[in-house]
Amino acid sequence: MSRGAAGRTGRPGAPRRPPIGVLSRRALLGGALSALSLPLLCACTADPARSAASSSPRRPSPALADDGTPIVAAPPAAPSRVDADGVRVFRLRAQAGTAQFRARTDTPTCGYEGAYLGPTLRARRGETVRVEVVNELLEETTLHWHGMELPGAADGGPHAPVAPGGTVWPSWTVAQPAATLWYHPHPHGATTGQVLRGLAGVFLVDDDDAPPGLPSEYGVDDVPLLLSDPRFTTDGRIDEETRTAIGPLGDAVLVNGVAGGCLPVTSTRVRLRVVNASPARVYALAAADGRELTLVGTDGGLLAAPLPVRSVRLSPGERAEVVVGLDPGERIGLVSLPPDLGLLPQLAETYGAAEPLPLLELRAAAELAPSPELPAAPADVPAPDPATATGEQTFQLSAGRINGQVHDPGRIDLRVPLGATEVWTVTSGHEQPHSFHPHGVRFRVLSVGGAPPPPELAGWKDTVYVPPRTPLQLLVHFAQPADDRTPFMYHCHVLWHEDQGMMGQYVVDPAG
Numbered sequence: 001m002s003r004g005a006a007g008r009t010g011r012p013g014a015p016r017r018p019p020i021g022v023l024s025r026r027a028l029l030g031g032a033l034s035a036l037s038l039p040l041l042c043a044c045t046a047d048p049a050r051s052a053a054s055s056s057p058r059r060p061s062p063a064l065a066d067d068g069t070p071i072v073a074a075p076p077a078a079p080s081r082v083d084a085d086g087v088r089v090f091r092l093r094a095q096a097g098t099a100q101f102r103a104r105t106d107t108p109t110c111g112y113e114g115a116y117l118g119p120t121l122r123a124r125r126g127e128t129v130r131v132e133v134v135n136e137l138l139e140e141t142t143l144h145w146h147g148m149e150l151p152g153a154a155d156g157g158p159h160a161p162v163a164p165g166g167t168v169w170p171s172w173t174v175a176q177p178a179a180t181l182w183y184h185p186h187p188h189g190a191t192t193g194q195v196l197r198g199l200a201g202v203f204l205v206d207d208d209d210a211p212p213g214l215p216s217e218y219g220v221d222d223v224p225l226l227l228s229d230p231r232f233t234t235d236g237r238i239d240e241e242t243r244t245a246i247g248p249l250g251d252a253v254l255v256n257g258v259a260g261g262c263l264p265v266t267s268t269r270v271r272l273r274v275v276n277a278s279p280a281r282v283y284a285l286a287a288a289d290g291r292e293l294t295l296v297g298t299d300g301g302l303l304a305a306p307l308p309v310r311s312v313r314l315s316p317g318e319r320a321e322v323v324v325g326l327d328p329g330e331r332i333g334l335v336s337l338p339p340d341l342g343l344l345p346q347l348a349e350t351y352g353a354a355e356p357l358p359l360l361e362l363r364a365a366a367e368l369a370p371s372p373e374l375p376a377a378p379a380d381v382p383a384p385d386p387a388t389a390t391g392e393q394t395f396q397l398s399a400g401r402i403n404g405q406v407h408d409p410g411r412i413d414l415r416v417p418l419g420a421t422e423v424w425t426v427t428s429g430h431e432q433p434h435s436f437h438p439h440g441v442r443f444r445v446l447s448v449g450g451a452p453p454p455p456e457l458a459g460w461k462d463t464v465y466v467p468p469r470t471p472l473q474l475l476v477h478f479a480q481p482a483d484d485r486t487p488f489m490y491h492c493h494v495l496w497h498e499d500q501g502m503m504g505q506y507v508v509d510p511a512g
């Protein structure tokens with residue numbers, strides 16, 4: 001019972017300058033076209049000289065270990081205040097800055113509250129948060145809360161642009177269990193470049209119901225790791241022009257902005273919250289020596305039970321929480337193995353899936369503090385019940401389109417009643433990697449190619465790799481509203497595909 005495309009939806013009554021900001025379809029398309037056709041002009045906000053900000057931050061060089069290896073640090077924790085009304089308030093300024101990824105070579109970058117990447121926001125389930133989002137760039141941006149269940153008006157998708165010099169204050173109540181979420185810009189047609197230049201950060205949701213036992217001292221035994229893979233031009237700029245059919249693939253992987261780094265470990269277990277913030281690359285996170293890692297969480301929350309794994313595949317936008325056990329003095333390399341993309345083998349090199357890539361080295365101190373035993377049941381994850389579904393939708397990904405259509409900001413593709421549960425079937429019709437992400441929801445994977453999902457896909461998800469010609473069935477519950485002015489997106493999270501229009505939008509209607 002497909003509701004199908006609901007036809008074009010105009011916004012004649014929309015206020016000219018609403019609080020969040022809504023662009024007309026013409027403006028959105030104009031922005032997209034200019035971003036696509038004039039990348040050098042539009043990408044220039046990474047040039048500090050052209051930043052709208054009064055200051056252009058410079059990233060401090062990473063500290064060095066005794067042997068000169070750069071040390072990977074956790075992103076700084078974002079400061080916040082709690083107002084009299086109990087709302088936790090953060091500020092994120094999108095800024096242009098400079099970083100050195102190679103000795104004596106300045107690279108123009110972007111970041112939040114700094115030159116590159118952003119601080120880690122943190123809030124508890126049940127808390128209301130408000131984020132002052134300031135655009136100090138010279139180009140339009142948005143700020144999307146990836147994986148957050150929140151109303152469409154706060155979601156920060158392409159209908160919520162922040163003009164250069166502008167500020168918005170998205171606010172919502174955190175209404176989901178503990179999870180590793182992230183934030184990044186989502187301007188239509190220009191997401192790849194902004195993320196590649198460094199606009200990304202982590203948002204951790206805490207939950208009083210989470211059992212003890214997981215390493216949880218931020219930056220010590222609980223460390224977010226953002227994976228990105230920019231390619232650099234000979235003069236040190238981030239290369240946004242060289243791309244494959246899935247977009248830019250870098251030649252080295254940065255972990256929290258550091259290539260070839262090490263992470264000092266001072267306890268017998270360390271929890272790594274790994275975020276694939278790369279535009280196109282799919283990783284298969286593993287220990288270089290083949291030892292098992294323990295997967296304890298995926299995109300939308302903790303697992304029902306710790307899961308020993310040899311590797312964890314992460315397509316763009318996906319996250320994994322893994323716990324690694326170490327002995328005193330031990331060094332463990334973390335790598336990305338060639339991921340199983342389900343593609344024709346001859347395409348592996350094209351999509352960066354042919355060679356292992358070093359990520360970082362875990363270096364245990366000579367004496368380690370004992371970590372508690374992992375909880376046997378990190379979270380209560382009930383079995384998904386497809387009988388609860390009252391509707392179904394199908395999504396065919398191919399040739400830069402979803403269901404044969406390129407994204408149209410003026411077209412609402414789906415309408416779903418608030419509170420509904422549906423089975424969404426997503427299929428890729430061709431030999432390219434795709435990663436499917438619907439906004440505003442978490443989902444469960446019901447089946448992969450007709451079979452039950454592997455255990456690493458059996459928890460809560462908000463983004464999932466879509467292998468070719470292999471239908472994925474997802475059980476999606478719609479707990480948050482989104483209207484025609486700020487609908488939710490669903491799209492391929494291979495960012496070049498998204499920018500090219502492999503994206504649709506849907507309304508979640510409180511009126512049913």
Ligand SMILES: [Cu+2]
Pocket residue numbers: 433434435492493494497498502
């Ligand atoms: Cu795609």
